[in-house]
Amino acid sequence: MAYFSLFLLALLVHSSYAQLELPQKEWFRELRHQQQHRLRWKSSCQIQNLEAREPDRRYECEAGYVEYWDSNSKDLECAGIQFVRHVIQPKGLLLPHYANAPQLTYIIQGRGIQGMEFSRETYRKGEESENDRHQKVRRFRQGDVLAFPVGFTRWTYNDGETPIISVSMIDVANRENQLDWNFRKFYLAGNPPSSRRRGESERRRESGRGEEEWSNIFRGFDEEFLAQAFNVENELIRKLQSQDDNRGCMVNAERLRLVLPEQSREEREWESQHGGEREQEEREWERRRHGREGQQEERKSERRHGGEREQEEREWERRRHGREETGQRGRGNGLEETFCTLKLEQNIDDPSRADFFNPRSGRISTINSQTLPVLSHLRLSAERGILYKNASESPKYSVNAHVANYITRGSARIQVVGPNGNAVFDGEVKQGQLLVIPQNYAVVKRANENGFEWIAFKTNDNAISTNLAGRLSAIRSIPVEVLANAYDVSREDASKLKFNREEATLFASRSGSRRGSQA
Numbered sequence: 001m002a003y004f005s006l007f008l009l010a011l012l013v014h015s016s017y018a019q020l021e022l023p024q025k026e027w028f029r030e031l032r033h034q035q036q037h038r039l040r041w042k043s044s045c046q047i048q049n050l051e052a053r054e055p056d057r058r059y060e061c062e063a064g065y066v067e068y069w070d071s072n073s074k075d076l077e078c079a080g081i082q083f084v085r086h087v088i089q090p091k092g093l094l095l096p097h098y099a100n101a102p103q104l105t106y107i108i109q110g111r112g113i114q115g116m117e118f119s120r121e122t123y124r125k126g127e128e129s130e131n132d133r134h135q136k137v138r139r140f141r142q143g144d145v146l147a148f149p150v151g152f153t154r155w156t157y158n159d160g161e162t163p164i165i166s167v168s169m170i171d172v173a174n175r176e177n178q179l180d181w182n183f184r185k186f187y188l189a190g191n192p193p194s195s196r197r198r199g200e201s202e203r204r205r206e207s208g209r210g211e212e213e214w215s216n217i218f219r220g221f222d223e224e225f226l227a228q229a230f231n232v233e234n235e236l237i238r239k240l241q242s243q244d245d246n247r248g249c250m251v252n253a254e255r256l257r258l259v260l261p262e263q264s265r266e267e268r269e270w271e272s273q274h275g276g277e278r279e280q281e282e283r284e285w286e287r288r289r290h291g292r293e294g295q296q297e298e299r300k301s302e303r304r305h306g307g308e309r310e311q312e313e314r315e316w317e318r319r320r321h322g323r324e325e326t327g328q329r330g331r332g333n334g335l336e337e338t339f340c341t342l343k344l345e346q347n348i349d350d351p352s353r354a355d356f357f358n359p360r361s362g363r364i365s366t367i368n369s370q371t372l373p374v375l376s377h378l379r380l381s382a383e384r385g386i387l388y389k390n391a392s393e394s395p396k397y398s399v400n401a402h403v404a405n406y407i408t409r410g411s412a413r414i415q416v417v418g419p420n421g422n423a424v425f426d427g428e429v430k431q432g433q434l435l436v437i438p439q440n441y442a443v444v445k446r447a448n449e450n451g452f453e454w455i456a457f458k459t460n461d462n463a464i465s466t467n468l469a470g471r472l473s474a475i476r477s478i479p480v481e482v483l484a485n486a487y488d489v490s491r492e493d494a495s496k497l498k499f500n501r502e503e504a505t506l507f508a509s510r511s512g513s514r515r516g517s518q519a
Helices: 004-038 074-079 198-207 222-232 234-240 265-275 276-290 292-304 308-328 480-487 491-499
Strands: 055-060 064-068 082-088 092-099 103-109 112-116 137-140 142-148 154-157 163-172 185-187 251-252 345-347 357-358 362-367 379-389 392-398 404-418 423-430 433-437 442-458 465-467
Touching: 055 276, 064 251, 074 433, 082 092, 103 379, 222 234, 379 392, 379 465, 480 491
Parallel strands: none
Antiparallel strands: 055 064, 064 082, 082 163, 092 154, 092 185, 092 251, 103 142, 103 163, 112 137, 112 154, 142 345, 357 362, 362 379, 379 442, 392 442, 392 465, 404 423, 404 433, 404 442
């Protein structure tokens, strides 16, 4: 009997080890898969200098315009991405289209309606509209990150009172794009817009890169073929082909009326809690970035309550995880969401959802496939960062992703260092500029007097960053003796390198830091 018990115990232990080992193997297999999916069109990443870029082309339409960044630049080519900014005027409709690569979009300003082809004829407008059945439409608002899988038809309508401003990263190197690295839109309506720099656009097409002039795909078909396919008259087909339509890709749609689904619980909560607080919140951010009185109070509080910072950060984490557990319980693996009912958006501006928060420095929020499962199909993620006046972020590098940083407000000084130890970028970035940081290149950000805010798109759905300074850094993990010998310093100085900075990721300015005179 004793031998049998020992046999059962050994079997149980072996089974437990196997179960523990399996998730680890799966994790490494998934990590390798994520790295390999971008190698099909691997480009050269011999980066000597980076630039903070602004868009170089604008396409005018009746109800807005589209701006593109230079797709021939070495940094965008290295990352395998392209970058676009849309501005849609009130009552403007971005015409139905699909694209050859997945896309992640951030709403800088405005609110509107998004239609997606995931589920066809699933929403009924009502008897008064001749039983019009169509895909579900979703509302979006400022601060939302929208995910667009490759190949699905979509459209956008601005039913608000202010222009919608959005920026998008298109992952042309993604495995879902079986074409080349040209970003291609296939429109189902409209005619080509006019380019402000058409001569340069033509030179790009000759070089084989860049955005091509688009047109309504129905224009290439014979009228008779389409008339038979739709079972309508040829005159209506000519309208479908937009033969006499010169309004571009965004058109005024004053008469557009849509029946929308009810708001989700999360949206209702956000409206009730933040509906009238946006201006107040932004005024508070400005006061905290510029107010000397606030800094003096923080320094006094720092001296009186030496350990309060960690307690505040732990409380913030507790509140954030509490909301996630109540609002998203049971959604961890996304299996209960069928593909046609996947959630395609999440708000990244909500302060209570911050992943890192320092009351003296700012906050950072992330969205990845753990919080928005559809991103596991796109292999993309996003980060929203806010730094207060003169605050900084820990020097860090991205382990497994390229990072496209778009500045949404304020300015900062940023330094980026490559593998040879030379700075490939050292300068000021400001609102409206784009800075692409290649994988493994180290970067540090420090806000200027007016603060600094950005949205970062990453080419991995579970992007990992490694800090180089602070409580959760690579230096903190190295033994003091190793640091002392590696840098040829005393053990005391090695301890200072390792322990002098107690914050994890976001650092207050030197004048507001407890160790300011020593750091």
